[in-house]
Amino acid sequence: MTLPNLDLPPLLPEIILIGMALLLLVVDMAARFRDARAEGSLMAGLTFASVLIAAGATAAGIGGGDASVAGVVLVDDLSRYLNLVVLLAAGLSVLLAWAYVPQFSRESSSFYALVLLATAGMMFMGKSVELITLFVSLEILSVSLYILTGFNRHQLASAEGALKYFLLGAFSSGFFLYGLALFYVQTGSTQLAEIAAQDSGGVLLLIGLGLLLVGFFFKLAGVPFHMWAPDAYQGAPTPVTGFMSVATKAAAFIALFRVLAAVPGVPVEVWGWAVAIVAVLTMTWGNFAALRQKSLKRMLAYSSIAHAGYMMTGLVAGTDALNAILYYLFAYAFMNIGAFAVAAMLERPTPNAPQDATIDAARGLFDRRPALATAMAIFMLSLTGIPPLVGFFGKLYVFGAAVSAGWAWLAVVGMLNSVVSAYYYLRVVVVMFMAPEDETSYVRSRIPAGAGTAIAVAVTGVLLMGLLATPVFVELGRAVIALR
Amino acid sequence: MAIDYLPILILIIVAFLFAAFILGLTWVLGPKRPNKAKDEPIESGMIPFTSPRQRFSVQYYMVAMMFILFDVEVIFLYPWAVKMGQLKWFGIAEMAVFLLILVIGFFFVWKKGAFEWD
Amino acid sequence: MIPTTYILLLSALIFTIGAVGVLVRRNALIIFMSIEMMLNSVNLTLIAAANQWGNLTGQIFVFIVIAVAAVEVAVGLAIIMAIVRHKDTTNIDEVHLLKG
Numbered sequence: 247m248t249l250p251n252l253d254l255p256p257l258l259p260e261i262i263l264i265g266m267a268l269l270l271l272v273v274d275m276a277a278r279f280r281d282a283r284a285e286g287s288l289m290a291g292l293t294f295a296s297v298l299i300a301a302g303a304t305a306a307g308i309g310g311g312d313a314s315v316a317g318v319v320l321v322d323d324l325s326r327y328l329n330l331v332v333l334l335a336a337g338l339s340v341l342l343a344w345a346y347v348p349q350f351s352r353e354s355s356s357f358y359a360l361v362l363l364a365t366a367g368m369m370f371m372g373k374s375v376e377l378i379t380l381f382v383s384l385e386i387l388s389v390s391l392y393i394l395t396g397f398n399r400h401q402l403a404s405a406e407g408a409l410k411y412f413l414l415g416a417f418s419s420g421f422f423l424y425g426l427a428l429f430y431v432q433t434g435s436t437q438l439a440e441i442a443a444q445d446s447g448g449v450l451l452l453i454g455l456g457l458l459l460v461g462f463f464f465k466l467a468g469v470p471f472h473m474w475a476p477d478a479y480q481g482a483p484t485p486v487t488g489f490m491s492v493a494t495k496a497a498a499f500i501a502l503f504r505v506l507a508a509v510p511g512v513p514v515e516v517w518g519w520a521v522a523i524v525a526v527l528t529m530t531w532g533n534f535a536a537l538r539q540k541s542l543k544r545m546l547a548y549s550s551i552a553h554a555g556y557m558m559t560g561l562v563a564g565t566d567a568l569n570a571i572l573y574y575l576f577a578y579a580f581m582n583i584g585a586f587a588v589a590a591m592l593e594r595p596t597p598n599a600p601q602d603a604t605i606d607a608a609r610g611l612f613d614r615r616p617a618l619a620t621a622m623a624i625f626m627l628s629l630t631g632i633p634p635l636v637g638f639f640g641k642l643y644v645f646g647a648a649v650s651a652g653w654a655w656l657a658v659v660g661m662l663n664s665v666v667s668a669y670y671y672l673r674v675v676v677v678m679f680m681a682p683e684d685e686t687s688y689v690r691s692r693i694p695a696g697a698g699t700a701i702a703v704a705v706t707g708v709l710l711m712g713l714l715a716t717p718v719f720v721e722l723g724r725a726v727i728a729l730r
Numbered sequence: 731m732a733i734d735y736l737p738i739l740i741l742i743i744v745a746f747l748f749a750a751f752i753l754g755l756t757w758v759l760g761p762k763r764p765n766k767a768k769d770e771p772i773e774s775g776m777i778p779f780t781s782p783r784q785r786f787s788v789q790y791y792m793v794a795m796m797f798i799l800f801d802v803e804v805i806f807l808y809p810w811a812v813k814m815g816q817l818k819w820f821g822i823a824e825m826a827v828f829l830l831i832l833v834i835g836f837f838f839v840w841k842k843g844a845f846e847w848d
Numbered sequence: 849m850i851p852t853t854y855i856l857l858l859s860a861l862i863f864t865i866g867a868v869g870v871l872v873r874r875n876a877l878i879i880f881m882s883i884e885m886m887l888n889s890v891n892l893t894l895i896a897a898a899n900q901w902g903n904l905t906g907q908i909f910v911f912i913v914i915a916v917a918a919v920e921v922a923v924g925l926a927i928i929m930a931i932v933r934h935k936d937t938t939n940i941d942e943v944h945l946l947k948g
Contacts, residue, residue, distance in 0.1 A: 252820075268831060271838045378909050385916045389923050396927050405930040406943050412927050413879055413940070416920055417870050420886035423913065424863055427893045431856065434901035436909065477946040544946075791929055795922040802918035805911050 256313040256321040259300035259329055260366045266296035267362040274355035285355070286348035290340055290696065293358040297337045297365070304329040308725070317437065318376040323725035324568065325373035328500045331575045332372075335493040336365045338583040338704060342590060343485035344696030350398045350483070350599035357397060361489065364390035368497035377426045377436040380501060384422065384465070387497065388415050391490050395482040400598035407481020414464065414474040422461025428454030429509075438508040448511070455509050459520060465498045466554045469527040476535075479547030480602065484593065487543065488586035491550040496575045499557060507565055514651075518562045522656050525562070529555030529663040536670050542589045542603045545670060546582070549629060552667060553578055559653075559660050560644035567647035569722040574640035576718075577628070577711060581637055584704030585625040587697055588618060594688045603688075605674060610683025618689065619678045621705050626671040628708045631664045636708045639715040792844055803832055855896035862889035876928050876938045880921075887917045 254261065270289055279285035304326050312322040340361065347357050367386030374380040392415060396408025426436075432450040433441045444451075460471065467475035479487045506517065532552030539545035557574055560567035592607040593600035612619035628637035641664060645657035693701075711718060806828065814821055839845070862885060869882030891910045898906025931943060 268834050271834055275838060275841045378905075378912055381909075382912060382916065385919070389919055392923050392927065396930055399930055402931075402934040402943075403945050405927065405934060406945050408927045409876065409931050409940070409943065412924055413870075413876065413883070416880075416883045416924065417867075417886075419920075420863075420866070420883055420890070423887065423890045424893070427890045427897070427909075430906055430909070431893060431897040431900075434897070434903065434905075436905050480946050791925055795925055798918050799922050802915050805914055809908065809911065 252316055253313065254315070256307070257315055257319070258303045259333075260369050262296050262300045262303065263362045263366040263369075266292060267359040267366075270355045270359045270362070282348040282352045282354070283345075285352065287344065289354040289358045290344040290347075293362060294337060294340045294344075296362065297333050297340060301330060301333040301337070304333065314375075318379040319370065319373045320375045321373055324500065324572075325369075327572050327722060327725055328372035328496055328575075329369050331496045331572070331579055332365055332368045332493045334576070335489050335496070335579045335583060336361060338579070338587070338700045339485045339489035341696040341700035341703075342488065342583070342587045343483070345694035346483065346485055346590060346600075346697070347397075349595065350400060353397075357394070360390040360394050361486075363387075364394065364489075365493065368493050371497040372500040374501065375438045375504065377429060377438070380505075381423060381426055383497075384501075385419065387494065388419065388465075391486070391494065394486045394490075395478050397486065398483055398599050401481075403481040403602075404483070404599075405481075407478040410474045411478035418461045418464030418471065421457045421464075425454040425456070425458030425461060428457065438504060442508040442510055444510045451509060452512060452516075455505075455512055455517065456520075458505060459517065462498055462502050463524055466495055466558070467528075467551050468524045468554060468558065469531040469551065472528070472531070472551050475551055476544055476547045479550065480541060480544045484543065484586055484590040484600075487547070488583040491547070491586075492575070492579045492582055495554055495557065495578075499561070499571055499575070502561070503565065503568060503571075506561075514562065514564050518653075521558055521561050522653065525555050525558035525656065526659050527555075528552065528558060529660060533663050533666045533670075536667070539670070540604050540606075542592065542605050542607065542674070543586075544602075545605065545674075546585055546589065549667065549670070550582065552663065553582070553629075555663070556641060556644055556660055559648045559656050562653050562656065563647040563651035565726070566651060567644065568726040569719060570640075570643035570647045572722045572726070573715075573719050574644050577636040577640035577708075580704045580707035580711065581625045581628040581635075584621065584701055584708065585629065587700045587704065588622040588625065591618060591690050591693060591697060592688060595690075604686065605677060606686040607688045608674060608678045609681040609687040611678040611687065611689060613683060614687075615689055615693075618693070618701070621701050622678060623675045624705055624708055626674050628712075630668045630671045634712045634715075636712040636715070639712060639719070643719060796839060796844055800832070800836065852896050852900045856893060859889040859892035859896070862886075862892065874939050874941050876931070876940050879940070880924050880928070884917060884921070887913060 270292060273288070273292070274285075277288075279288070307321070308323055308326050312320060314320050340358070343357070343361075347354055351357060364387045367383045367388075367390065370383035371380065371387060374383055392408055392412045395411050396405050398404035428450045429441055430436055432448045432454065433444055435441060441451075464471040464474075479491060482490070529552045532548050532550075532555060536545050536548035536552065539548060557571055557578075560571045560574070563570075589603050590600070592603035592611075594603070594607070595601070608619075608622070611622070624635065628635035631638045631641045633639075641660070645660050648654070648657045648660075807825075810817070810821060810825055817824075866882045866885035866889060869885065870879050873879050873882065891913055894906040894909050894913070898904065898910075928938060932938060935943060937943070
């Protein structure tokens with residue numbers, strides 16, 4: 247019997263995160279803390295440090311070639327860039343959670359341990375080239391996020407969001423798993439490479455791919471599989487909302503690319519139409535539902551659904567659109583978590599937990615906090631897709647990939663949707679700059695250092711990645727060229 | 731022919747009517763003397779103190795959850811034990827890592843008071 | 849020996865019953881049981897396929913699925929308990945704070 251080739255160094259970033267998750271629990275057991283804030287700060291600091299180290303270890307490996315570990319995960323440049331997207335989202339969310347979590351919980355160690363495990367799960371999902379690994383990593387990230395969504399035990403909204411997310415998430419995991427099982431029934435293997443080596447498809451592969459797509463669409467919150475998303479996003483603590491709206495999408499998209507590239511006998515003409523229809527439904531539904539929201543967080547939740555739709559537009563172009571989607575994911579991490587960070591600053595505190603911010607809470611924000619209002623305006627304009635901000639280039643590249651793959655009508659639908667979205671994004675800007683302050687408006691009297699840093703980093707990212715769009719895009723293209 | 735089965739149908743109807751008649755007759759003629767002992771759910775043995783439809787303590791769920799988690803993890807020991815002879819030190823190291831993670835989780839829930847009944 | 853196709857059809861049937869159960873039932877606990885039924889029907893599929901192909905991958909997959917299902921049970925029960933503490937109900941139609 248041959249032992250598996252367990253070459254661990256390529257997986258150093260994941261090992262760091264999981265090790266730190268365990269260390270947080272040990273530290274919590276060993277130490278005694280003065281109060282919730284002291285504990286929260288220590289845990290957040292340790293978590294942030296491990297995220298930085300993991301990002302450094304990942305970045306050092308870029309361009310270092312491919313490494314397969316035990317035949318179940320493939321560490322290539324695509325997965326390294328996915329690592330960076332996920333770690334960026336995790337890092338910004340940890341900064342935002344720094345002062346946020348102690349407001350409602352004394353269990354900071356569990357919170358950050360779950361964030362780290364979810365992050366590691368997402369990173370594994372993007373590099374799995376074997377079905378069991380794919381399933382386990384999907385479940386690690388899902389189960390961690392179910393708990394994180396319901397982490398605020400004092401609020402019914404949090405528990406309700408978690409219940410809906412859990413029931414529908416577990417339901418979709420069932421479909422996902424059945425799809426994987428049918429792949430195995432047809433081919434007798436769980437290795438994507440061996441499945442791809444099959445001559446023909448077979449009807450079970452087709453059914454399996456259909457079930458798998460349903461599972462992926464659930465995780466990506468694609469319409470009509472989106473029912474959980476607005477409630478889960480609104481109910482979850484705001485840092486968790488920002489994290490999962492970005493990082494889950496990133497991991498699911500990259501994993502979906504790997505699966506779609508491997509299934510034999512199912513050409514893009516077959517699944518392309520399914521993806522295109524879901525993409526159109528997703529962006530249209532997300533945008534029109536966002537129009538009539540009063541809660542800022544819920545509006546951003548629907549906007550997040552719409553953005554998943556834009557990204558799916560690129561999916562029909564197959565592996566040619568990989569760099570476009572990667573660019574969009576980076577862009578989305580900066581602008582969306584930035585927007586959620588500002589939304590968290592507008593939440594009125596109650597004894598148990600901060601209360602949901604309405605859009606009216608931003609009335610007159612520019613007069614009180616010009617810097618915060620300007621940052622929010624930049625995020626909103628970028629989410630709309632105004633040049634030269636990063637959101638514009640993201641849409642440009644994704645829609646461009648769809649056009650060159652012969653799906654021009656899909657790109658047109660996407661652009662029309664962007665016009666609709668301008669209405670609700672710009673309404674926030676108008677409210678901040680034009681509307682007079684009244685009793686509904688609220689902003690924290692002191693911006694916590696962590697949240698302030700997160701917002702500053704996000705603004706820098708939105709501006710810088712917009713200015714350096716072409717070089718970044720070319721570099722991402724080099725990373726994914728091997729997959730074509 | 732369906733008509734051939736008519737006697738059976740008649741027999742069924744007669745049987746039902748007869749049963750209903752006899753039951754009705756005992757209800758009319760029979761003496762009814764209820765008392766407290768007869769109304770007990772169980773006429774012999776222990777007298778129930780409370781309604782049997784009471785709720786279980788939420789603590790049972792806690793214990794059940796912990797039991798399921800740590801019970802099911804043992805499933806991974808079976809294939810490992812079968813292949814132990816060939817895996818040698820590699821297998822022992824792998825299982826040590828697995829059990830270490832499990833034990834840290836166990837001590838964590840212990841410290842958080844998940845096993846305390848009150 | 850029972851042909852593999854029969855087992856696959858049976859597991860497809862159980863999966864469908866589970867999926868329909870999720871869609872028509874309103875009690876969170878019953879929905880939860882239906883989801884477990886879906887997972888276990890997949891286990892049946894995997895075992896049948898492992899038998900057909902004569903390799904162990906499917907059986908290992910089943911071990912993993914059982915462990916994952918246990919984790920989902922623990923987390924799901926915890927979430928349902930959190931709801932019951934607030935609302936004293938397990939009917940998902942009565943939990944409707946968030947809408948719009």
